[in-house]
Amino acid sequence: MLLKRFNRTQRLSHLFLMLTFLIQSGTGFGRLFITTDFGRSLCKIFGGYEAAIVIHFWVGILMMTGFTVHIVYLIKRIKRRDLVNSVMGPDSLVPGPQDAQHLFQRILWTMGMGSPPKLDRWAYWEKFDYWAVFWGLPLLAVTGVMLKFPLLTTQVLPGWTLNIAALLHRAEAILAASFIFIVHFFIGHIRPLSFPMNEAMFSGSVHLEEAMQEKPLWVERLKQEGKLEMMKAERPALWYRALYFVFGYSALGFGLYILINGIVYGRFIQLH
Amino acid sequence: MTEVILHKPFARLRFTRGARIWTVAIVLALSAVFIPAVWAQKEVTSKTYRSREREKSTGRYEQYEAKPRLYQPHIRDPRPRAELITLAPTAEKVRFRKYLADSHVGLRFYERRTCVSCHPQQARSLHAVRAKITCRQCHGDEPIAGNSHYNSLMHKRRKYAFVCAKCHKGSSPSFATYRIHEPSPLSLTTQKTFPVLFYAFWFMVVLAVGTFAAFIPHTLSWGLREFLPPTFRLEIRRYLPGKKKNNAAD
Numbered sequence: 125m126l127l128k129r130f131n132r133t134q135r136l137s138h139l140f141l142m143l144t145f146l147i148q149s150g151t152g153f154g155r156l157f158i159t160t161d162f163g164r165s166l167c168k169i170f171g172g173y174e175a176a177i178v179i180h181f182w183v184g185i186l187m188m189t190g191f192t193v194h195i196v197y198l199i200k201r202i203k204r205r206d207l208v209n210s211v212m213g214p215d216s217l218v219p220g221p222q223d224a225q226h227l228f229q230r231i232l233w234t235m236g237m238g239s240p241p242k243l244d245r246w247a248y249w250e251k252f253d254y255w256a257v258f259w260g261l262p263l264l265a266v267t268g269v270m271l272k273f274p275l276l277t278t279q280v281l282p283g284w285t286l287n288i289a290a291l292l293h294r295a296e297a298i299l300a301a302s303f304i305f306i307v308h309f310f311i312g313h314i315r316p317l318s319f320p321m322n323e324a325m326f327s328g329s330v331h332l333e334e335a336m337q338e339k340p341l342w343v344e345r346l347k348q349e350g351k352l353e354m355m356k357a358e359r360p361a362l363w364y365r366a367l368y369f370v371f372g373y374s375a376l377g378f379g380l381y382i383l384i385n386g387i388v389y390g391r392f393i394q395l396h
Numbered sequence: 397m398t399e400v401i402l403h404k405p406f407a408r409l410r411f412t413r414g415a416r417i418w419t420v421a422i423v424l425a426l427s428a429v430f431i432p433a434v435w436a437q438k439e440v441t442s443k444t445y446r447s448r449e450r451e452k453s454t455g456r457y458e459q460y461e462a463k464p465r466l467y468q469p470h471i472r473d474p475r476p477r478a479e480l481i482t483l484a485p486t487a488e489k490v491r492f493r494k495y496l497a498d499s500h501v502g503l504r505f506y507e508r509r510t511c512v513s514c515h516p517q518q519a520r521s522l523h524a525v526r527a528k529i530t531c532r533q534c535h536g537d538e539p540i541a542g543n544s545h546y547n548s549l550m551h552k553r554r555k556y557a558f559v560c561a562k563c564h565k566g567s568s569p570s571f572a573t574y575r576i577h578e579p580s581p582l583s584l585t586t587q588k589t590f591p592v593l594f595y596a597f598w599f600m601v602v603l604a605v606g607t608f609a610a611f612i613p614h615t616l617s618w619g620l621r622e623f624l625p626p627t628f629r630l631e632i633r634r635y636l637p638g639k640k641k642n643n644a645a646d
Contacts, residue, residue: 159525231614234621236629249615274574275566283574288596290522291581295600299607307611315615316622320419370422377426394520 126329127343128357137194138325141257144187146378149301151180153382156294160392162385181272188265191257214244214345219255223248244341253308260300267293298386305379313376326368329357497547498539518577534559534576 130138151170157163158173170176203210211218226241226248233240241247246254267289270277274286312322317338324330336343346352493499500506511531512519523529534550541548549558556572564571579586581597621628 227614230618234614234617236621236624249611275564275568275571278568278571278574281570283571284590284592286574287578287590288592291593291596292600295597295604299600299604302604303607303611306608307615310615310619315619369419373419373422373426377423380427394525 125332126327126357126359127332127335127346127352128328128355129324129330129335130328132328133197135325135328137190140190141187142375144183144190145304146375147183148180148187149297149382150378151176151183152297153301153386155180156297157386157389157393160389162389166382166385181268184265184268187261191261191265214246214341217246217251217254219248219251223251242341243339244345245339247339249311256300256303260296263296264293264300267296301379302383302386305383309376309379313372321369321372323360323365323368326372327357327360327365329360494542494544496542497545499542499545500540517580521577523576533562 147170150166154163154166154170154176155173158167167173167176170179201210210216212220222244226243229238229241230248232238270281270286270289271293274283277286277289312318312325313320317334332343343352346355515531518524518531523534524531536549541550543550545551549555552569552572556567556569560567560572575590575593578593579590581590581593586594
């Protein structure tokens with residue numbers, strides 16, 4: 125049986141973030157590495173050094189628009205009547221003390237001690253992935269806008285803040301991209317339980333046995349609340365499945381392409 | 397609640413054999429597309445540079461025979477990394493040439509050397525590396541006045557108008573405080589010359605190292621653990637002295 129996990133809005137948000145993030149990495153790292161063959165071939169995809177920055181800027185604006193829309197969506201999802209439960213409850217992504225406990229249990233379990241953490245709907249690493257965006261995106265947006273309009277910025281701030289902005293923009297981009305291309309991709313694709321691909325974010329559903337293995341508390345809670353039958357989902361159509369497999373692997377390939385080349389060519393660039 | 401089912405690595409792999417082969421084939425094909433770029437880099441990036449090295453020609457040869465690249469060739473010549481001139485904060489105090497109208501007056505072999513051979517650090521700026529702007533486009537032709545000489549174009553009173561505004565129209569004195577030759581945030585002297593840059597850099601390094609030091613071992617060991625059977629237990633007791641008997645009883 126398939127269990128519904130993500131609705132259409134959530135999946136579209138993820139797809140949106142995925143596409144914009146990959147375009148930003150392509151154009152951004154293409155420009156950062158422009159003095160190497162890797163950077164030039166990456167920029168060529170987007171029409172060269174000059175075109176890449178135009179795309180980079182507008183996709184950045186698009187990303188921030190999406191981020192704002194998401195915040196509105198988030199605020200709308202909070203139930204005023206049931207404030208505490210909707211913010212701190214098990215269906216919320218807000219981290220709580222139990223997440224630290226789960227992390228601890230997970231570490232012990234990987235070393236062969238105790239049992240795996242009994243996770244509810246959102247695991248601690250999912251929460252981390254989610255909230256990391258809230259630190260990364262605004263930082264990249266602010267520093268990016270500063271660098272895009274250096275003359276306007278320096279009417280308010282001294283010029284040396286541009287040095288800092290450039291440094292932060294690059295360092296944060298490298299941090300975010302390597303986190304996604306190493307940790308996020310590993311969890312979503314390579315970990316034995318998800319190999320060859322964790323389809324939940326695309327099909328919107330997970331297999332019940334898998335959910336029971338990985339998120340036992342969630343399934344238990346659904347059962348107690350009698351919602352399990354309601355959450356039954358359809359099997360995704362074969363063409364759709366094929367589509368997102370190809371798409372997912374293209375994203376993976378693109379990410380690894382940037383990651384590997386970035387490591388190989390890293391010594392030819394500088395952060396500032 | 398149903399008992400948690402047997403541990404199943406690759407539980408998600410509900411694929412026929414054909415589909416599995418296809419997945420592997422797609423991955424291989426993708427890597428074939430992407431990986432070769434890694435090998436493509438050569439020691440010397442410019443084709444023309446090498447053909448010149450092997451045969452002396454009029455220089456026209458390269459224009460007709462070798463297709464020019466889209467971008468200017470980036471020749472990675474081995475640059476001196478050591479500083480000939482220390483511009484450290486301590487040295488800053490005793491430097492007098494920065495107040496001279498010709499900062500290179502009396503330097504031997506000055507004409508025969510390139511700027512970069514004596515000022516390697518300065519060649520690593522964004523303007524030089526990315527925009528291919530030459531030293532002279534900013535520092536002007538001979539004589540190159542010290543940056544602090546009162547009448548120098550590089551003096552902070554007029555730098556924004558006479559230097560930056562050539563290219564950045566509308567530049568202001570505030571804009572011109574941007575450090576063209578950024579000190580390396582890695583070096584300790586930066587802590588004194590540009591503390592904000594120094595601390596911003598180390599903040600990001602600590603953030604990145606912290607994130608990866610926590611997540612990479614965690615995620616990798618977790619992935620590996622899923623390969624092991626669920627019955628896997630670390631029998632610490634077995635290794636503790638004096639507990640052997642208990643163990644045997646188990």
